[in-house]
Every structure is written in C-alpha cells, then in structure tokens.
Amino acid sequence: MLFLARMFLMGLHFVLAGVLGLVLGLCRPFNPDNSRLCARLYSLPALCMLRIKLKAEVSSLFGQDRPCVIVANHQSNYDLYVLGRVVPPRTVSIGKKSLKWVPFFGQLYxxxxxVLIDRGNGQKAKQAMLQTTEALQQRDTSIWVFPEGTRNQGKGLLPFKKGAFQMAIAAGVxxxxxxxxxxxxxxxxNRWNSGKVMIRSxxxxxxxxxTLDDLPQLMDRCQLMMRECIEQLDSAVGTKAAV
Structure with a gap:
C-alpha cells in the first residue's frame, strides 16, 4: 500500500515539477542555471516522499571557480532525484534526443x-559536442555527463565513452x-525509510x-578512481554492487 501511494504521489510530483520547470524555462529560456533549479525542483520533494537518506560530500564540486566537465555513474531513472540534489550552479547536461518527447520534462530540459544529442547521427552528435566545448570555453558553463552512456542498473561501472573526456581536453578544463x-x-x-545513498565528488x-594521445590514460585513471570510490561508499552504506 505504501509503495502504491508513493508511486501515485511521485507521478503527480513529476507532472507538477515539469509544469513549474517549463514555466521557469519560458520566463528565462536557455539560462544555464535553470538546470540546477529544475534539478532541485524534482529532487528535494522526491527525496522527502521516498524518505531516502542522502549524504553528500561534494566540496570539490562546489569549490570550482571555472567551468569543468562533471562525470558521474548512471544507475537508473532515480538519478534525477538522487543527483539532482547536488547539481552545481551554471551546469547543463547532455541527454539523448528522444528526451524531448517526454511531456513537460523534455521541453523544460x-x-x-x-544539450540533446542524436546518437544515431554521428555528424549531428559531433556538432552538439562542439557546442558544448564552446559553452565550456566561452559561456562559463559546466557540463554534466554520464560517461557510461546508459544505465548500469547497479551492476558496476560500464565502459566509458570518449565524449566527455574529449570535450575536457579540447576545452582545457x-x-x-x-x-x-x-x-x-x-x-x-514499501517501507517507511526506503534506503540510504552517499554521493562523493x-x-x-x-x-x-x-592531447588526444593522453585520452586512454585519462579515461582509465578516471574510471579506476570512481570504481574505488564507489566501493568505499558501498562499504559505508552497507551495500555491494551485483556481479
């Protein structure tokens, strides 16, 4: 019963947050800080309704005085509510083009x-990546990317794609x-307290x-750091990724 009640409330919340976010977007379209405000709009009420205990250690994420590329592990659709709590100011993300068809959410996104990327069209995807590089260099805007490219369903990090790291090298951020x-x-x-999550930057x-010659080493270094950190967080929370 509690599960059904929560899903009903979450459905209402998703629609309401989408409408409010769309109004915000229409009032100041393409403002790069809209993402942070919309992320909070989705996240904060959802975390309360689901009673998810979230602990965030993200000082390095908010201590930057220049644009950066943020890379995070991508587990499920609940990332919107979990990670939405820690999106820093003037940060936009890269998503698949099909998101634009999601009512309210797609339009506010x-x-x-x-940035919406058509992954089936290499030329358009490359053009979108060039736009994000320009945003990093000239618009004081950070980019949030899920380098795995898809949800890992909590089964450990998937191989990283190159895009985020190419952008960072090209922009020098x-x-x-x-x-x-x-x-x-x-x-x-279906329990009053749904669970615990830890986030660490x-x-x-x-x-x-x-240069691009350094790309493989950079990707390996980042993935190793993240894998070790996730293992530490799982140990602290008391969970373990499935094998």
Missing amino acids: WLAGN PIIPVCVSTYAGRFKL LPAIPTLGL
Missing part, C-alpha cells in the same frame, strides 16, 4: 539549455568525478596541456 553508492534495485519503497583532474 531543452529550455534549461541542456578539469574533470570532476562524482560517485554515487550502489542503490539501483536496493530501495525498499573527487578532486578535480586537470586536462590543460593534454
């Missing part, structure tokens, strides 16, 4: 200045890894002076 403890499939939504990884 676009009006918030986020640091990369900040954000790690989330394993929660996918582990929330107990790691120290910035500089890319200034790097």
Whole structure:
C-alpha cells in the first residue's frame, strides 16, 4: 500500500515539477542555471516522499571557480532525484534526443539549455559536442555527463565513452568525478525509510596541456578512481554492487 501511494504521489510530483520547470524555462529560456533549479525542483520533494537518506560530500564540486566537465555513474531513472540534489550552479547536461518527447520534462530540459544529442547521427552528435566545448570555453558553463552512456542498473561501472573526456581536453578544463553508492534495485519503497545513498565528488583532474594521445590514460585513471570510490561508499552504506 505504501509503495502504491508513493508511486501515485511521485507521478503527480513529476507532472507538477515539469509544469513549474517549463514555466521557469519560458520566463528565462536557455539560462544555464535553470538546470540546477529544475534539478532541485524534482529532487528535494522526491527525496522527502521516498524518505531516502542522502549524504553528500561534494566540496570539490562546489569549490570550482571555472567551468569543468562533471562525470558521474548512471544507475537508473532515480538519478534525477538522487543527483539532482547536488547539481552545481551554471551546469547543463547532455541527454539523448528522444528526451524531448517526454511531456513537460523534455521541453523544460531543452529550455534549461541542456544539450540533446542524436546518437544515431554521428555528424549531428559531433556538432552538439562542439557546442558544448564552446559553452565550456566561452559561456562559463559546466557540463554534466554520464560517461557510461546508459544505465548500469547497479551492476558496476560500464565502459566509458570518449565524449566527455574529449570535450575536457579540447576545452582545457578539469574533470570532476562524482560517485554515487550502489542503490539501483536496493530501495525498499514499501517501507517507511526506503534506503540510504552517499554521493562523493573527487578532486578535480586537470586536462590543460593534454592531447588526444593522453585520452586512454585519462579515461582509465578516471574510471579506476570512481570504481574505488564507489566501493568505499558501498562499504559505508552497507551495500555491494551485483556481479
């Protein structure tokens, strides 16, 4: 019964947050700080309704005085509510083009200045990546990317795609890894307290002076750091990723 009540409230909340976010986007279209405000709009009420205990250690994420590329592990659709709590100011994200067809959410996502990529069209995807590089260099805007490219369902990090790291090198901006403890499939939504999640941002990884020749090493370094951090967070929370 509690699960059904929560799903009903979450459905209402998703629609209401979408409408309010769309109004915000229409009032100041493509403002890069819309993403942070909309993320909070979705996240804060949802965390309360689901009674998810969230602990965030993200000083490096909010201590930046320049744009950066933020990379995070991608577990499920609940990332919207979990990670929405820690999106820093003037940060936009990269999402798949099909998101624009989601009622309210898709439209506000676009009006918030986020980048929609057609992954089936290499030329358009490359053009969108060039736009994000320009945003990093000239618009004082950070980019949030899920380098796995898809949800890992809490089964451990998937191989990283190159895009986020190519952008960071091209723009000469640091990369900040954000790690989330394993929660996918582990929330107990039929209990009063659904579960615990920990988020930790790691120290910035500089890319200034790097070239594309350094790309494989940079990706391996970032993935190793994130994997070790997620293991530490899982140990602290008391969960373990499925094998």
